[in-house]
Every structure is written in C-alpha cells, then in structure tokens.
Amino acid sequence: MNESLKNIKAMTFDVFGTVVDWRSSVSREVSKIIKSHVPDLNTDDFADEWRAGYGPSMNKVRTGQLPWMKIDDLHRIILDDLLKEYKIDQLTEDEKVDLNHAWHRLDPWTDSVEGLTLLKQNYVISTLSNGNVSLLVNMAKFGGLPWDTILSAELCHHYKPDNEAYLSTSQFLGFPIEEIMMVAAHKGDLSSAKKNGMLTAYIPRPEEFGPNTQIDDKTEDYIDIVAKDIIDLATKLDKLRD
Amino acid sequence: MNESLKNIKAMTFDVFGTVVDWRSSVSREVSKIIKSHVPDLNTDDFADEWRAGYGPSMNKVRTGQLPWMKIDDLHRIILDDLLKEYKIDQLTEDEKVDLNHAWHRLDPWTDSVEGLTLLKQNYVISTLSNGNVSLLVNMAKFGGLPWDTILSAELCHHYKPDNEAYLSTSQFLGFPIEEIMMVAAHKGDLSSAKKNGMLTAYIPRPEEFGPNTQIDDKTEDYIDIVAKDIIDLATKLDKLRD
Numbered sequence: 001m002n003e004s005l006k007n008i009k010a011m012t013f014d015v016f017g018t019v020v021d022w023r024s025s026v027s028r029e030v031s032k033i034i035k036s037h038v039p040d041l042n043t044d045d046f047a048d049e050w051r052a053g054y055g056p057s058m059n060k061v062r063t064g065q066l067p068w069m070k071i072d073d074l075h076r077i078i079l080d081d082l083l084k085e086y087k088i089d090q091l092t093e094d095e096k097v098d099l100n101h102a103w104h105r106l107d108p109w110t111d112s113v114e115g116l117t118l119l120k121q122n123y124v125i126s127t128l129s130n131g132n133v134s135l136l137v138n139m140a141k142f143g144g145l146p147w148d149t150i151l152s153a154e155l156c157h158h159y160k161p162d163n164e165a166y167l168s169t170s171q172f173l174g175f176p177i178e179e180i181m182m183v184a185a186h187k188g189d190l191s192s193a194k195k196n197g198m199l200t201a202y203i204p205r206p207e208e209f210g211p212n213t214q215i216d217d218k219t220e221d222y223i224d225i226v227a228k229d230i231i232d233l234a235t236k237l238d239k240l241r242d
Numbered sequence: 243m244n245e246s247l248k249n250i251k252a253m254t255f256d257v258f259g260t261v262v263d264w265r266s267s268v269s270r271e272v273s274k275i276i277k278s279h280v281p282d283l284n285t286d287d288f289a290d291e292w293r294a295g296y297g298p299s300m301n302k303v304r305t306g307q308l309p310w311m312k313i314d315d316l317h318r319i320i321l322d323d324l325l326k327e328y329k330i331d332q333l334t335e336d337e338k339v340d341l342n343h344a345w346h347r348l349d350p351w352t353d354s355v356e357g358l359t360l361l362k363q364n365y366v367i368s369t370l371s372n373g374n375v376s377l378l379v380n381m382a383k384f385g386g387l388p389w390d391t392i393l394s395a396e397l398c399h400h401y402k403p404d405n406e407a408y409l410s411t412s413q414f415l416g417f418p419i420e421e422i423m424m425v426a427a428h429k430g431d432l433s434s435a436k437k438n439g440m441l442t443a444y445i446p447r448p449e450e451f452g453p454n455t456q457i458d459d460k461t462e463d464y465i466d467i468v469a470k471d472i473i474d475l476a477t478k479l480d481k482l483r484d
Contacts, residue, residue: 072416124379134416137366137391149379149392154414172396174314174376 002224005240008199009175011119012128012151014160014184015136016051017208019116019127019230020106020143023047024210029102037090044210046082053078058130058159068157070132076100103131104138109205113144115230122241124173126151128166128182130159161192169198183233187220194222201233202226244466247482250441251417253361254370254393256402256426257378258293259450261358261369261472262348262385265289266452271344279332286452288324295320300372300401310399312374318342345373346380351447355386357472364483366415368393370408370424372401403434411440425475429462436464443475444468 016022026047034041057074060066079100083091091099119125125148127136132154140147151172158164170177182193183201185208190200202223206215217226227233258264268289276283299316302308321342325333333341361367367390369378374396382389393414400406412419424435425443427450432442444465448457459468469475 124383126379132416133391133414137368137415141366141390147391148383149375149389155397172375173379174374 002199004178005181005199005224005237007179008123008181008237009179010124010126010169010173011181011183011201012126012169012173012198013116014182014186014189015127015129015131015139016106017205018183018185018203019112019145020108020139021207022051022103022106023208025106026050026102029099029105033095033099033102034088034091038086038088041086041088046086048209048212049082049085050075050078053081062159062162070154071103071130072100072132072135075103101138104135105142106139108143108145109229111229111231113146115232115234116146118231118234119237120146120148122237123181124148124175126169126173128160128169129153130165160189163192163196166193166196166198181224183230187216187223191220191222200224203229203233244441246420246441247423247466247479249421250365250423250479251421252366252368252411252415253423253425253443254368254411254415254440255358256424256428256431257369257371257373257381258348259447260425260427260445261354261387262350262381263449264293264345264348265450267348268292268344271341271347275337275341275344276330276333280328280330283328283330288328290451290454291324291327292317292320295323304401304404312396313345313372314342314374314377317345343380346377347384348381350385350387351471353471353473355388357474357476358388360473360476361479362388362390364479366390366417368411368415370402370411371395372407402431405434405438408435408438408440423466425472429458429465433462433464442466445471445475 013019027043030043030046057078061069079096116125127147128151129136130153133150133152136150136152151169153159153165156164156168167177169180173180177197181199181201182190183203184190185203185205190202194200200223204215204217206213225236227236255261269285272285272288299320303311358367369389370393371378372395375392375394378392378394393411395401395407398406398410409419411422415422419439423441423443424432425445426432427445427447432444436442442465446457446459448455467478469478
C-alpha cells in the first residue's frame with residue numbers, strides 16, 4: 001500500500017458509472033417517456049447508444065470542432081440523432097426536454113450514499129465529472145449524494161481527460177494536487193489523473209454496461225488503491241489512518 | 243407578498259454576515275494566534291479593520307488595478323498591512339497562514355444550519371459569495387452548512403456586485419434567473435441581484451458589526467421578502483406554498 005495515501009485531503013469522483021448506474025436509470029426513463037409511443041423499443045439498447053455518442057461528441061469539443069457546449073446540450077444533439085435513427089417522431093418538445101433530463105435522474109449504486117457519507121467525515125468529497133453543474137446538482141438531490149461541492153468540466157471549459165480538468169481540483173479545493181484522490185471505475189480517467197499528479201482509486205463496476213460489461217482487474221502502476229465499492233474504499237482508507 | 247415568490251427553484255446566499263458571524267469568529271481566531279504575542283490587542287477592532295480592507299481590495303480587482311486574485315490572497319495582503327500597522331512582527335509564516343485561514347473557520351449564526359436544512363427540502367441552496375471555493379467548502383465543513391453546491395465569484399472571475407456574478411447562478415444552476423432568489427443581509431447585494439432579474443430576500447443581521455451595527459429596516463422596492471433569520475424565511479416561504 002502506497003504511503004502517500006496517508007496524505008489525502010480531498011477526493012474527487014467520476015460520476016457516470018462510478019457513483020451512479022446510468023444504464024438502468026436511463027433505460028427506465030426512456031421506457032416511461034417513449035414506450036407508449038413505441039411499445040417494442042429495446043430501452044437498454046437505446047440507453048447504450050445514447051451513451052456511446054457521448055465520448056465522440058465531447059471529443060469534438062476537446063479538439064475544437066465544436067465550441068464549448070455543456071453535456072446537456074451534447075446529450076440533446078445525440079438524442080435528436082437517435083430519435084431520427086429509430087424513426088420516432090411522436091415526441092413533443094416538452095417530452096424531449098424531459099427525456100434529455102433523464103441524465104439528471106440517475107440512481108446511485110447501492111453503496112454510494114453510505115460510502116460517500118463515511119468518506120465525508122474525513123475528507124472533502126466532490127464530483128469531478130464531465131456532467132454540467134446543474135445536472136450534477138439535480139442528480140445529487142435526486143439520489144441523496146452528500147457532496148461537499150460540485151466540480152465539473154463546465155467550470156474550466158475542459159472535458160476530461162484534458163489536463164486542465166484534473167488540475168482545476170487543486171485550484172478550487174486549495175490542496176496540493178498530490179493530496180487529492182481521483183476515484184473512478186474507468187482506468188483511462190485514473191491514468192490521466194495520475195499524469196497530473198493525483199492519487200488514484202479504482203472501483204470496477206461490473207454492472208455498468210449490463211451484460212456487456214468487460215471486467216478489467218489487471219493491476220496498473222498508475223492505480224494507488226483498488227476497492228470493490230465506495231464503502232470498501234472508506235474501510236480500506238480507515239485502516240490506513242489507524 | 244409577491245406572487246413570483248411561488249416560482250423559486252433555487253436560493254443563493256451571501257455568506258459573510260448573512261450566514262456566518264465573521265466578526266466574533268475572526269476575533270476569536272485572532273485572539274488564539276496573536277494574543278500570546280500581544281496581550282493587550284483589541285481583537286474585535288482587529289477583525290473590523292481586516293474586514294474594512296475587503297471592499298476596497300476587491301474594488302481594485304473589479305476596476306482592473308489588480309489582476310484576478312482570490313479572497314484568500316486579498317485577505318493576506320490586508321493582514322500583512324495590518325500586522326505592520328500594529329507593529330506585530332512576532333508571527334511565523336505558518337502562524338500567518340493559519341491566521342489568514344481564520345476566514346475558513348467562521349461560526350454560523352444560530353439559525354443558519356436549521357434554516358438551510360429546511361430550505362434544502364424544497365429548493366436548490368447554494369452560496370453566492372465573494373469568498374473563494376476552498377474557503378466556502380472548508381467553512382461549510384467547519385460549521386455543518388448543508389449546501390447543495392458552492393457558487394463563488396471565483397467561478398466567473400467577477401466579484402459581486404458585478405453583473406456576471408449574479409448571472410452566473412442561472413448558467414450554473416440551470417434555472418431562469420427569475421426563479422433564483424438572492425438572500426443577503428446587505429441591501430446593496432440585493433439591489434444588484436434585482437437589477438439582474440433575481441428574486442430577493444433581506445435578512446438583517448443586527449449583530450454583524452457588534453455594537454457598531456446600523457440596523458436598516460426601511461422597505462425597498464427591490465426587496466421581495468424580509469425575514470428575521472433563515473428559519474423565518476423558510477417558514478414564510480412554506481406558507482406561500484400552501
């Protein structure tokens with residue numbers, strides 16, 4: 001175990017997949033809003049396709065092909081394309097707005113609220129998500145996530161994995177970057193966090209993509225600690241503090 | 243009572259003076275750190291003078307005489323000047339850093355935690371303070387303030403009463419500006435909030451400046467509601483919702 005883990009002052013969390021179960025939540029919301037129009041829609045597939053558009057659309061912003069745009073707006077562009085692809089033209093504008101806000105109403109994994117509540121006793125806990133601030137605030141109220149504050153790509157106009165997003169945590173939280181831990185279910189996020197000087201915790205989420213999830217438990221030199229969920233992370237860090 | 247108060251979705255709070263008692267808290271911290279060196283120091287006066295340097299130093303940033311600088315840094319500049327003025331040269335650098343962080347350790351007024359907890363059930367509640375993010379996060383942990391998120395002049399690099407600070411609440415929280423209420427103990431803050439389209443709540447704090455507080459209970463057309471404290475504000479708004 002890495003001795004530098006004793007220096008943690010703050011923890012910043014990836015959110016989609018790491019703290020909340022976007023797939024079953026979006027599938028549920030799609031079901032509520034579209035099913036009456038399209039009874040045979042596979043809502044899990046729809047959720048997967050919506051999510052699959054996310055990385056490429058952010059990359060267009062990261063490379064300057066699109067101007068700065070928040071995730072709500074990118075989600076809406078992808079949604080409009082999907083509705084065309086699926087030939088679904090029965091939704092009103094209000095229904096589309098509501099459906100796009102499905103991403104504000106994602107259920108936490110069953111360990112998230114308890115785990116964050118434990119960590120909050122000893123550390124500053126914050127999001128560090130590509131989701132915009134209002135999405136993350138609404139999601140926290142929806143699911144009872146007890147963040148100390150919301151940090152977002154929106155605050156520095158740089159999506160992860162741009163360096164600026166990771167470095168902004170030190171600027172905003174007022175701790176040296178070496179004393180802030182990035183927590184994520186995705187190795188790429190942690191590899192980029194480590195390049196920028198952060199501590200890293202890996203929490204694989206074997207159900208993130210439903211039956212399609214590829215579990216990756218290979219050790220990596222850029223990962224400081226692995227935990228099976230957020231409660232387990234709190235327990236392991238507590239033992240280090242003893 | 244203004245019918246538009248029924249539209250409130252979010253409330254943003256001025257912090258120094260409105261939610262926390264900066265004067266007696268800073269006086270206490272000054273006492274802890276300086277008194278052993280300077281036993282006859284009037285710590286209330288010291289707190290008042292430190293606070294008095296705050297507006298003018300922010301104005302230098304607002305008018306471009308100083309580059310963007312966060313409140314921690316402005317507080318430190320004022321502190322160094324005060325220590326010179328008082329001819330206090332016995333503090334170590336660590337003691338000065340600790341003393342400057344007195345502003346991260348301010349006690350809430352006795353109604354603040356309960357009042358915010360009540361309001362949080364129905365509204366998004368956030369700071370909108372000239373304090374920097376880390377100052378506000380640390381203060382919330384110190385005093386148990388249950389913010390949904392931290393909004394700060396630091397996020398838009400504009401100190402209140404610049405318009406940008408008020409307008410940023412709508413951008414970050416995702417509600418029309420007309421559905422966000424600014425809550426403050428200072429009329430100037432509310433007048434500027436109203437010019438930018440916000441709803442406004444006035445909570446006079448008769449002890450903010452100790453015995454020097456000038457109480458101003460004159461009605462103003464830019465104030466939508468007056469309450470004696472944050473619990474009273476929650477109670478009054480609850481009645482409106484019935």
